[in-house]
Amino acid sequence: MPSNKKEGIIFGLFMCFGMVLIMSVYNTALHGFSSFTVGSAVAQFVITFIVAFIVESLVEPKARKLALSLPYDKSKEINFIVAIAFCMVPMMVLIMSVYGLILTALMVGIEGSIFTAYLKIVGLNFIVALPSQLLIVGPISRKLLTKYIKPATHNPGLNV
Numbered sequence: 001m002p003s004n005k006k007e008g009i010i011f012g013l014f015m016c017f018g019m020v021l022i023m024s025v026y027n028t029a030l031h032g033f034s035s036f037t038v039g040s041a042v043a044q045f046v047i048t049f050i051v052a053f054i055v056e057s058l059v060e061p062k063a064r065k066l067a068l069s070l071p072y073d074k075s076k077e078i079n080f081i082v083a084i085a086f087c088m089v090p091m092m093v094l095i096m097s098v099y100g101l102i103l104t105a106l107m108v109g110i111e112g113s114i115f116t117a118y119l120k121i122v123g124l125n126f127i128v129a130l131p132s133q134l135l136i137v138g139p140i141s142r143k144l145l146t147k148y149i150k151p152a153t154h155n156p157g158l159n160v
């Protein structure tokens with residue numbers, strides 16, 4: 001887990017990259033690859049990554065505060081990891097699904113009620129986002145942070 005602001009930003013970048021990658025592939029598969037081009041996929045990924053990172057930077061402090069207020073054994077790091085995931089993922093899904101709704105409306109159109117379409121997008125995104133965060137992106141991001149970032153930030157006198 002990040003232990004300072006710099007590590008927090010880097011960890012957030014890792015998390016956003018992984019989640020945007022997984023969710024972009026998932027949502028492209030849901031809507032079909034018929035209009036898929038590498039150029040449009042890269043452009044959409046970059047824009048989505050920027051939006052997600054901004055949203056994450058706003059949501060993370062609130063999710064952290066909520067996770068710390070919950071009654072659980074805080075002496076075990078895994079409990080905090082799970083608590084923050086269960087606080088952060090629903091908030092991110094609710095917000096990023098608005099972004100997804102806008103993209104869907106622009107790319108393929110929306111049939112019927114916007115509210116119904118939004119609820120469908122939220123449900124479809126949540127069932128992939130939570131397991132992806134807990135089982136794939138979170139562990140990989142923590143491993144990358146521990147292996148490559150923490151040694152560099154915690155050994156400032158080390159000259160390599």
